[in-house]
Amino acid sequence: MLSQQCQYIGGLGILYRGFNQAEVLAKTLSEYTGISSTFENYARIKYTKSQAKSSKHKRATQIKGVFCLTKPVIAKHLVVFDDVLTTGSTLAEFIETLTKGSQIQKITIVTLVRPE
Template identity: 70%
Template sequence: MKIITKILQILSIQNCLLCRQSAEDIVCNYCLHNLEEDLNTQQYKLDFDIEYDYYHLLSYTTEVRYLLQKFKFQKDLLVMQVFSKLMQKWRDKMGDKYFADVDAIAVVPIHRFRYIYRGFNQSELIASKLAEYTDIKIVFSNYSRIKYTKSQAKSSKQKRASQIKNVFKLKEPIIAKHLLVFDDVLTTGATIREFIETIAEGSQIDKISIVTLVRPE
């Protein structure tokens, strides 16, 4: 029995995605601890004509960028284990007080063509963990992305704003006292701004806050 256990332990050893050292998980405890230490609970402000409270969990470091790209573009769903742990740790750091009046989470949607190609919306998967750890519902069916746009990673701020215009549609009003809008990355803010403006018009929302997984420096 001890021999079988030893064999299973050996087979379970893999290399950490970040430091390449032997690990029992996709990311070793050392690298995970470093990521947890970098979690950010500071409140910022985003001014989209209306000012919104804004939080981002992580800065766009080399390690975070690698994990996100592996998850998002290489479709490595195992990376979700790391983001799940980080989301739980962040929620604990934020405490119960912040989430006390949040009664709904909305996730920036992707177009159905991109969903079919990728097989998932990475922001939805990450936000679902926040919903799980806070016991807050996610509203999925109230809105959609009706226009397909090419990747805007290398587009200027002005081009992003023009490309993203009228790409979202509100299908059913959202009723919430405090709505938390989630996306994976905030760059220029054009996408989140357009999404918020779309869902806010025609809904009954007292307050909107924004959370993203990462924000480039």
């Protein structure tokens, strides 16, 4: 069971709606499972246009360098929550940024939607 194995849940995905729906969902999951949540260890330092109509290659190049680690994460097991997973480019860039300088033994990725 996740609540017995994980220490932190973090949300990914700032949207142009005035709120971060991935963060809202991650906090709800955190409350439900009793797993602590953290959103202060990273920042998005560059914003990109919507990538919904971009090719997989273009998404991968547009997303490079958009995140920075603000504080190292020390966790045996980290859950990263992403609301929508399309090509995985944003998630891959986020995980790469997060793991540099952090001490994370295991990462579990939870997504709400995987469009075809």
